Amino acid sequence: MRKVTIWFILFVWTSTVFAQKRILMENLGVSQDKDITPIVLEALQQADFKDAILVFPKGTYHFYPEKAIGKYHAVTNHDNSYKYFAFPLIGCTNIEIDGGGSDFIFHGVMTPFLVENSMGIKLKNFSIDWKEPFYLQAEVLESNALEQYVDIAVNPMTKTEFEGNRLGFVTNGLSLPFLGESMVFDPKTNAVAYNAQSYLLNGVASRKTFDQSLGGNNYRIKARFAKTPAPAGLIYIFKGPNRSNRLAPAIHLTNSSNLHLDKLNIYHAGGMGVIAEKSENIHLNEVNVKLREGSGRMVSTTADATHFCNCKGELVIENCLFENMLDDASNIHGTYVKISELVDKHTIRAGVNHIQQFDYNFASSGDKVEFITNETLLPIAPATVKSFKKINDHLFELSFVEELPATLKVNDAVDNVTWYPTTIFRNNVVRNNRARSILISIRNKTVIENNTFSSMMTSILFEGDLNHWYESGAVDDVLIRNNIFYDCVYGGGKGSVIWINPRMKQTLKDQPYEKNIVIEDNEFRTFDNSILSALSVDGLIFRNNKIIESGTYPKLWPGLPVIEVRDGLNTLIQNNSFEGKEKARIVIDENSSRSLKIDKKQKGFVIDKK
Known part of the structure; x- marks a missing residue:
């Protein structure tokens, strides 16, 4: 047969x-x-x-x-x-x-x-x-931290225009009235600049710049920077106002x-x-x-x-x-939709909450879903979709075969669990980009292997979210092996090379959000401290990994531990090595310590249980 x-x-x-x-x-x-x-x-x-x-x-x-x-x-x-x-x-x-x-x-x-x-x-x-290009690129000629201005030479690949005393640009038929979201690159490395987040000019600040022409393609931008304008030689990238730069x-x-x-x-x-x-x-x-x-x-x-x-x-x-x-290089996730009304015993009204998800077709008849509690992001009960009726571009009505759970309430969420893939991410190179390498929020098996990562923020991020992007969901089977992580999290923001950070309002010590994450046989060759930070994981394994301080840049967050586990269950840390100027701290909170298994003879580590 x-x-x-x-x-x-x-x-x-x-x-x-x-x-x-x-x-x-x-x-x-x-x-x-x-x-x-x-x-x-x-x-x-x-x-x-x-x-x-x-x-x-x-x-x-x-x-x-x-x-x-x-x-x-x-x-x-x-x-x-x-x-x-x-x-x-x-x-x-x-x-x-x-x-x-x-x-x-x-x-x-x-x-x-x-x-x-x-x-x-x-x-x-x-x-x-x-x-x-859909952005403006400019080299810094001079910067003045005291007076908060930067002189730039705009690359002629993009045309500039003025509206009053504010510099904007024109590209692909779009007239962008102010500089908008920014990032800073280093032409010596062709990557995002070290500590770039100190130099950014974003949001409200980009709407209130006082700009002037210095002749030719040169301009002075006077504004409120995150900390200080970028030094001469670096490259500013501006991609215009939010809501008009992803078209x-x-x-x-x-x-x-x-x-x-x-x-x-x-x-x-x-x-x-x-x-x-x-x-x-x-x-x-x-x-x-x-x-x-x-x-x-x-x-x-x-x-x-x-x-x-x-x-x-x-x-x-x-x-x-x-x-x-x-x-990011890749973001793989589902979608949480928030409940706005309990209509009857089988029916709710819910919607997408981020404007860049409007008009999204969340579900179809026969899809399996889970109801999710707002506070912990944990499942309440499963259900089967009977019908999906769109009311407008952000609101819809969902009816279910089963009766709604008695504890379900407004502002809880629904997660469509039919629509998750099994994922293989292998033999890839991620480098020189703003933001993260890969975000994983999927419950089916995921394998991340034989890759090289070097992004300005976290390389691998786990982050269920019912607050901003509404990206679900909790992972249940992830293998991260044989990867090289090189000089990650260099942009200036706080974070870990691998960061397990679900955004819930409260964690339950006996019911972690994420499950079964294995991190093994990887090489972390990076300049800063925090390699792994894990919140609310059951079955985290970190073993046979090599960590080497590169010394490429000064440390941005020297006070952070190399490994930190909070509100976890059944954590195993085994047979890892660390090479650096000082011992690498492993910090485990009291709740995680109860079921922790750790090899105390690992090379180069010191354990701090809190």
Whole structure:
């Protein structure tokens, strides 16, 4: 029976592959000197949106929004708007885009690839870039900490404009009236600058700058900086006001399945590189979010390299390079929706609370969910969705097969547990970016192995949240092994290389939030103290790891312990080594000490039980 099944699957797969029609784009008139957006649509229509391979001859091709398919479109963790799509893979089956090693250059605010309500899509062998970057880049000429100003030379790749005494910029048809969110890079390392958070100019401060032209592309920015303006030689990046700087992700995957991205270079996007939601079975191989060599640019994507919200099946991310983003390399999570009304014994009203999640389709009939208590983020009871009715872009009505739990109340939450993937993140390099390397908030098995991490904040973060981004959920089976962590958490903020930090209002000492996290056979080669900080974990194992002080930078947080465990159960710390100028402190609180197993003969450590 098993042999018959395997041969049947192989027959169906090979039949499907050979049934694909090859459409040679050169026969449709693609050329390097015109807008080929309408030609792509013609090719898809010719194939009836199914069973075809669109093959490009190697070249440089330009795409513009004026003749692109468009619609009002919601993208989670982005700014919703009317959007234009160069490759509208909507309702497609078994479509492959083979770029043949080509450069795809985009102009204006548009989304290069939309994969929506589709299955069996493969994207391979091309690069994505924009003619103009979605940010302003400027070198510091002089800074004055006493008078709180900085003189900058703006890179001419972006045009500037003034509104009164406030500097703004124009890019891709967007007029951004003030500098907005900022980050500081070091051209010597090509990375975010050491202690960069001291130099930032964000939020209200960026709206109240008093700017003046110094002639040419040089300007003086007088403002309130986090601590002090950046010193001469460093590079400021400004990406404009929040709510208008995540408009153009490179690839959006939504409500689709069996998706394969292979050998892609994403040099830039005005948002995330790959954003996926409510999709199943996704494989990224050699999908690089990186700087184009010789471009002079300091930033790749202006948000995450990759992001996966409520996906399921198998998610594999391997052999990728993620560098110089203005946010995380990968964030993989579900969504908590907060209850606003208990309608009857089977029905609630709930909604998404962050504006960049508005119009999100949280659930469908038959989905399994859990009710979550607001204070502890712990489950109350499971349930099955009977119906999902959208009221508006942020509020919906959910009915369940079962009666609501008696203890359920307004401001508790619902977590859709049907939509979580098993995840493999392996053989990747993350470096030089703002924010974290990878965030994990998924309950299915996760393996993170054979990677190299060096981000300005935490490398691996576990953080359930019912306060800001509303990203669920608690992990239950994570293996972190054979990775190298090099000079992480260098941006100036407090944090650990691996930080288990669920954001609940209270922890229950006998019911931890996270479970079964194994960290083994890794090398931590970094300058600062805090390697592991863990809150509310049952079954944390930290063993066979090597920690070496690099001495690359002065320590930012010398008072922090190397390992700290709070409100944990069944923690094992075993056979680790530390090489540094002083002994490495391990701090364990009283509650965690009761079930702690620790090898007291580990090299270079001292144990401090509180």
